[in-house]
Amino acid sequence: MNPSLISLSFALLALAAGVVAQVAAPKVVERDEFSVVGIESRTSGEKEMAGDGVIPQMWQRFYQERVLDKIPNRADQNVYALYTSFSHDRMGEYTVVIGARVKDKSQVPAGMVLKSVPAGKYFVLASEKGPAPSVIPTAWMKVAALEDKDQLGGKRAYKADYEVYGPAATDPQNLQADLYVGLK
Numbered sequence: 301m302n303p304s305l306i307s308l309s310f311a312l313l314a315l316a317a318g319v320v321a322q323v324a325a326p327k328v329v330e331r332d333e334f335s336v337v338g339i340e341s342r343t344s345g346e347k348e349m350a351g352d353g354v355i356p357q358m359w360q361r362f363y364q365e366r367v368l369d370k371i372p373n374r375a376d377q378n379v380y381a382l383y384t385s386f387s388h389d390r391m392g393e394y395t396v397v398i399g400a401r402v403k404d405k406s407q408v409p410a411g412m413v414l415k416s417v418p419a420g421k422y423f424v425l426a427s428e429k430g431p432a433p434s435v436i437p438t439a440w441m442k443v444a445a446l447e448d449k450d451q452l453g454g455k456r457a458y459k460a461d462y463e464v465y466g467p468a469a470t471d472p473q474n475l476q477a478d479l480y481v482g483l484k
Contacts, residue, residue, distance in 0.1 A: 326453035338399015454483035
């Protein structure tokens with residue numbers, strides 16, 4: 301058999317395997333309630349999609365002001381981006397908190413807020429690895445597409461969604477995050 305035909309066959313098999321993996325059953329997990337302390341801002345899906353949002357500036361402030369270092373009683377070394385207080389759906393207004401999961405709710409530094417993430421079912425999607433301004437919005441677009449097709453493993457709750465950035469996610473040009481989408 302022609303070597304290039306063999307290579308094409310393997311490429312098609314790999315592509316088919318990738319398509320099958322993409323339509324696999326959604327990963328849904330149960331999570332206990334926890335709290336996040338961090339900086340807060342209000343925005344909307346409409347503003348963020350139009351390029352008029354606040355999230356990129358929040359991340360810049362988070363790192364420039366070394367917010368993570370100022371949060372006492374951190375439960376782990378991860379960074380959390382919490383989306384909560386939704387007005388209605390993904391295009392409406394919501395609150396963004398960038399910070400850390402905490403063990404103790406009693407110490408909230410000045411200029412920061414404490415928010416609770418409710419216990420419940422969450423759809424989990426891992427972003428691709430790469431530049432944050434590209435891979436994180438792309439991951440949320442995948443969530444939206446799955447939501448539109450009722451493929452999240454349940455209806456979206458619009459109470460709290462969050463991203464988890466592990467300790468290795470220190471390079472914004474080469475990171476990966478896990479997205480947790482709250483379900484009813």
